[in-house]
Amino acid sequence: NAGVTQTPKFQVLKTGQSMTLQCAQDMNHEYMSWYRQDPGMGLRLIHYSVGAGITDQGEVPNGYNVSRSTTEDFPLRLLSAAPSQTSVYFCASSSRKLAASTDTQYFGPGTRLTVL
């Protein structure tokens, strides 16, 4: 059981380039989400998914696309990278009812992205 995995760990892009951040979980969780973490701003929700084929926007969705074709995978696409997207990106997953007493949200180790 690997939990939530993210690749790559580090990435440097030039302005205008595109790329996909990968996220996978092996816990059969329905809910997956992407956050970005910036100094002094905590974690902000980019996009989330409540199941295969269902995605929705979070607080800061502009410049990012997601899709959810399988339960396990939830890739995040940067369409045309900008310096403002320099950040640490975290993927998380949980079972459908996060707030049930036995449930928690599991976070991946993060991807550190720099856009020059």
Add this chain to the structure above:
Amino acid sequence: AQSVTQLGSHVSVSEGALVLLRCNYSSSVPPYLFWYVQYPNQGLQLLLKYTTGATLVKGINGFEAEFKKSETSFHLTKPSAHMSDAAEYFCAVTANFGNEKLTFGTGTRLTIIP
């Protein structure tokens, strides 16, 4: 709409002293509240959470938090700090009707003084 305010972006305590990290929330519906810890270069790990029932919640590593509705607070405490507690701590809130969208505070970095 919901929001979280963490008072103090940096807190320093001596080893063995009380740890108190403050969190106040705003929510238009009854909230579920969480504390997460992040060690350097790692993802977030759940410390504890409040859903319903007992307002004093015990978590891992000796931490606990008390939900006070009248004060809209969910402060995190630990009676005796240990060097291994040095990390960043995040408070988060979500609405208690099965909404999985977490809103995080800006975090508090805890430093332990030997």
